[in-house]
Amino acid sequence: MSFEENERIIIPDENGEERLFEILFHFDVDETERSYIITTPVDEMEESNEEEGIEVFAFRFEEDDSEEGLRLFPIESDEEWEMVEEMFYTLTEEE
Numbered sequence: 001m002s003f004e005e006n007e008r009i010i011i012p013d014e015n016g017e018e019r020l021f022e023i024l025f026h027f028d029v030d031e032t033e034r035s036y037i038i039t040t041p042v043d044e045m046e047e048s049n050e051e052e053g054i055e056v057f058a059f060r061f062e063e064d065d066s067e068e069g070l071r072l073f074p075i076e077s078d079e080e081w082e083m084v085e086e087m088f089y090t091l092t093e094e095e
Contacts, residue, residue: 008042011057011072019043024056025091029083035061037072038088058084 003026010018021039028035040054059072060080075081 003037009039009070011039021057025088026061027087027091036075036084036087037061038084038091056088058088 003023007023009021009023011021012018020042022042023037023039025038026036036058038056038058040056058075058081060075061073062071063069064071075084
């Protein structure tokens with residue numbers, strides 16, 4: 001799946017409330033054939049300043065045939081978190 005720069009998606013929170021997120025990065029891991037996105041809530045981006053930083057959320061994703069075309073999955077293992085975190089730091093250094 002291809003994402004546009006600054007694309008936004010709606011993700012329901014643990015209470016079922018829909019929140020708007022901006023996709024910061026997406027990447028594929030060839031060895032595992034998995035894809036990931038790193039997002040941040042739009043409302044936090046608009047309210048924060050550079051010194052405070054922003055909260056980010058990472059998900060594994062798969063494309064599907066539904067209307068949304070995207071299924072998100074939580075990252076569950078420590079190994080997977082470490083890999084995503086390393087990729088996040090690499091991508092932010094490139095910016």
